[in-house]
Amino acid sequence: MPKKITLNDKGIEFLKKIQELSGETITLCDQCGTCSGGCPFVEDMDITPSQIMRKTMLGQTDVMDSKTMWICASCYTCTVRCPRMLDVSKVSEALRQVKLRQAIDKINIDDITPEDANELPSIAVVSAFRKFTG
Amino acid sequence: MKENIKIPYFPGCTLKTKAKNFEVSAIEASKMIGIELTEIPKWNCCGVVSSLSTDDLMKHIAPVRNLIRVQEMNDSGQANGNRLLTLCSMCFNSMKRTNQRVKNKPEDMKSINDFMYLEKDYLGGVEVIHYFELLDEEILGRIKEKSVKSLKDLKIAPYYGCMLLRPKDIGIDNPEEPSVMENLISSLGGKPVKWDAKSRCCGSYHTVNNKDIVINLAKGIIENARKSGADTIITSCPLCAFNLDNRQKEIIKKDHGFRTMPVFYFSQLMAVAFGLKEEFIGLDGNYIDPKPLLKEKKLI
């Protein structure tokens, strides 16, 4: 007999929020794993991109505690390969935004050492601030 | 023969600071093949890295401002044509994405125009292109013609990275099997290397606060190039260049047996092939000294 999964209110609200911010219909994900298979960062992640999709789909808010969304660098490898035409990088961005919009930054901008400041190209610093501060 | 091309050009922050050698080599090499890059006035940040959430319009303001500069150049007759050219892959990606977004979503265009009430409205007429999109048969022919020093002994791995190819509707070539850089290398007389890592991410901005990720990825990319027989890697992105070139310093710290490999901006090899002065090639700006390799191949 098929088992029906019912999301609680909090879960539904979370899924709705992430779908709204990302513009992606996350529930279309088939869990084929192509995104995780091609992700160049997957080794450094604690859960895979396809797990991010699954957990979000099921309204599991603990996905926010994972470091995966912060490791994702929006390289769009998953985006061009998803057979369901889903943009996983947008889902990562939505998850990051939920945290950043609570004024929780992922980088302390004062931590740049003088040595790094002499070496780093402007584009690296601008990019990191855009992705890691709200 | 087609006429010379004069095109509005957006440098971006890094071409004015750490990647001056990219800009000077590209401008000077382009002159040789009848392409004149006219820097747009009063440009600002390209809006990197493209903001991906549906409601975050603030981050799209910067690119739209730059597009308005091109629109103004056209209105005042300073430019002919609606194209804006970038050399940096990241500038290309973020400005093209924003342009596409405001063109496809009139409500976003209106919000941004309303917010920037001191600027003229952006009307959506500008097209953002990357330098490589100029390389049609005609221009490749000119490149072949102007190449006085043959790169035939130089095995070159074309590194596309992410921003030139993805996502599909932004990319300038097939995201899995691109060929535009190979065509350029062949026209310069060089040997394009077939390799696996040409569109693998270099780790991007993680280089700021998560260096180790970048070190591992860069090492993998360089070793893949080496294994595939490459002498050097070329790129059109100053962030990829930093991660692949400068970060080799960190790779060596972790792996003493690592063999370094010079990394060029594609335009530097154009300048080499065209026999330009060393100040136009800008070799001092490269971290891993490329001079021994170029001397060995009798190119300088």
Place this chain on the structure above:
Amino acid sequence: MSDTQKMVKVYVMGEAYMVPEGSTIVGAFEYAGFQLKRGVGCREGFCGACATVYREKGDYKLKGGLGCQTVVTDEMYIAQIPFVPADKPIYDMDEITPDAGTFMNLYPSVFRCVSCNTCTKACPQDIQVMDYIQAIIKGDIAEAANLSFDCIRCGLCALRCPAEIVQFNAAILAQRLYGKYIAPKSPELEVRANEIIEGKYVKELEELATMEKQKLVDKYYNREIKIS
């Protein structure tokens, strides 16, 4: 004040006061009975101490200006900004270089700029604030110094910035770097500096320092001003 003086209504921190038409914001404050100890200075538009934010009737825009230069309008809402908290790192001019890296280190927030131009709109000095911040990111320190030259550090730019940049302090750094490393050196300045070091003016200074007050005042008003 004559009986025919027209009065306008302004709201100071939310409370209504009637003040003479044509008053400046600082004037209106004082007419309304406030004694300003902070948030007022030269009253000539030079010192930058009297940053004010206000809204005018029928206009959705939150505007900024100098209290001593801005004339009140009827139904204006006013709040004085006595002080703008801003980080001010300590640096040694001999150890820094005129490039973007210096700002990455000392004012990293500059690199958060999203080019929204809110700073420029807030500036009472009509400075192209966003443009000089962008010039810093491009490493064009001379341009940043020149564009920000008229800044009087009122701090309104920093108050409005969504990226929390402290533009006015970054501008000082740009100007100092420009002065020390980029601007052409003046040979006359060096000559004069050497004269001072060698004590050419010591005697004259001592004379002034010990002079009776009235003599000093007379001397000041009768001083020779040479315009060459």
